[in-house]
Amino acid sequence: MYAVDLHTHTRFFHGRRSLGDRFDPLGVRLLAWLAERRGLEGVVTTNHDYFTPFESTANVATLPGIEITTSRGHVLVIGPDPPEETEPGALTPAEAVDLAHERDCAAIVAHPFRNSTVRELEEIPFDAIEVNGKHPRSRPLVQELAESRDLPLVGGSDAHYPFEVGRAYTVVDAERLTPAALVEAIRDGRVDARVSQTRFDQLLRRGYRAIHRRKRVIDAIERPTPGVGSPPGEDSS
Incomplete structure (x- = not known):
């Protein structure tokens, strides 16, 4: 059995690929160090629309993956040979799944109830659905x-900051922790999604909820109600 975070990022910012390439080696080291402290045996790096191979540390396997921005939401592609780069929004979910399967990877619906309508597509042969660490109450x-959909449930933290790693993770029933063995375990349903309930994680969730509530209040102040402070017929939101 292995505890693996299937959804992590090596940096806290999107875009700026050249800057990311310089930052990512540091980001993955911090990610692996904190993953080890959290008791994880592996992390899958799923940066947005690009894949960079990283060396594993002595105690934490760094496994290949990518988070593809499809036309309907995000799809995690995990396995031995993820695509090196994808154009955000260029692929449909079906095309992303086909691409994953062509490359012997598993295709997972990421955070199905946040910024996504991928969950509505019943005919697409996904391999699993994710419980996301940023909103475990879903x-x-x-x-x-x-x-x-008769699909297994997997867990991933969606960590963009290293201290978020392990907020949700997956227990994988496999003899060895390799990319191919991980894909096989997902497809066979030999996985179990877990959400961390440590005191730290509970405090972190409370803090994020407070930030998000404050952000909504600020947005409401800065964005006038339609018809109040806006030209007639104009919705400022």
């Missing part, structure tokens, strides 16, 4: 969705 909805 787990009952995600679990119901997975059961309706």
